[in-house]
Amino acid sequence: MTARYCSLAQQPAPAFAPGLAAERLGALMSGRRMWVNGTVLHYCFFDGGDDGSVIPVPGSGGTRRVSWVGAEEQRDVVRDCFREWQGLGLGVRFAEVADRSEAEVRIGFQEGDGSWSYVGRDALLAGLNERTMNFGWDLTAPGERVTALHEIGHALGMQHEHQSPFAGIHWDDEAVYADLAGPPNFWSRDRAFFNVLRKLDPAEVNGSVWDPQSVMEYPFGAGLILEPEQFRRGVQPPGALSPLDKEFALRWYPPLDAPRPAALVPFRSAPLSLGPGEQADFAVEPPETREYTVGVFGAGDSVVVVFEERDGEPRFLAGHDDGGAPHNAVIRARLVKGRRYFVRVRLYSGWGSGETAVMCW
Structure with missing residues (x-):
């Protein structure tokens, strides 16, 4: 007898910019x-x-x-x-x-x-x-x-x-x-x-x-x-x-046994020495409550996600995927003084010369 099979629904094909290597x-x-x-x-x-x-x-x-x-x-x-x-x-x-x-x-x-x-x-x-x-x-x-x-x-x-x-x-x-x-x-x-x-x-x-x-x-x-x-x-x-x-x-999804994430200090860039598929994690403790911008710089495709720590658990706050686009990922979010946030950057690929970096300002 034929088994019952998983039946995925068809999703729209991803739209990438033409001419990508x-x-x-x-x-x-x-x-x-x-x-x-x-x-x-x-x-x-x-x-x-x-x-x-x-x-x-x-x-x-x-x-x-x-x-x-x-x-x-x-x-x-x-x-x-x-x-x-x-x-x-x-x-x-x-x-x-x-x-x-x-x-x-x-x-x-x-x-x-x-x-x-x-x-x-x-x-x-x-x-x-x-x-x-x-x-x-x-x-x-x-x-x-x-x-x-x-x-x-x-x-x-x-x-x-x-x-x-x-x-x-x-x-x-x-x-x-x-x-x-x-x-x-x-x-x-x-x-x-x-x-x-x-x-x-x-x-x-x-x-x-x-x-x-x-x-x-x-x-x-x-x-x-x-x-x-x-x-x-x-x-x-x-x-x-x-x-x-x-x-x-x-x-x-390797085990999270890494040391405490590096601090991402406002107005100070942090270099990203990542290979394709690799990820860098940062912690942000905002010195004041206001809208902040988190952005990636350099010739690379990446996905950036900001989490807010609530009850000891990271909860999704905002994310941006710049994959295949000519511009870099930028997130704007209101961060509150006294709370802790995590910024996670995963690189798809680097496609030009020079280093990539992330900054919060």
Whole structure:
């Protein structure tokens, strides 16, 4: 029987300035969905009220609301999977909150709507009352816990492994379309193409080799893959985090065991000696309450995020991604004397001569 598959919704392709050098474009594609390390990703579960989808009632001409609220045993599976990812020692942390206005990841349980998640920072594109992750079937059923591990992998920025151009998979396209058109997925050809047959850009994938053991790999039955020959009988990942899954996550989100962040003093620039994908962290303790500007200088593409420390935890305040643009990232935010702030800068790539730097003024 065909497995139930994660069904990502198609998002608009990123718009980069024309004429970017291939190396610079590749760096942007690689990191554009990844969070800055040190982020606390807050997640919430929809809890009723006006939450849910309005769907048509066949034959009546009317509509009804379908709830996004999940039973507590379903929520517990998701919580447990967040803990498993966290247990790797990631520099990104997860925290459950009750207020959806504080959550970057908003989770619903609508049966029949498939299981899916926004990929990484794409979650920030969703409206406050929209889901960024959904579970469409019983997570407590045998073998279905992996669905939650898989969707959290997407939330961290990971892609479908079988869509890697490094896999060398030659599909029997019509067999794939026919298989996914039937139960339990009932996918259109467009959805099957987007989630299975479409090849990702090499810069977007989770690593430089295909990992058929990955939690981001679908199980496939016999007759769908023509090559490599050893997978003609199908692909059956074990349904757990593979060594390469863990390696990828820890490469992007290494443990935060670094010393206290350097101070970023107003009107004094701090040099950024970073390689592609590397990050620098700074602490700001404003001497007065006013609007400040935080900006990056130099020939480089970067994402800059300012967090405010609240109850010992960094909470997102403002961010700017200048990736692919001719100008540098600049953030304006009101900082309050007596509070502590963190500035995190992740470099996509340097594309010119000279050093890059960050300043607060």
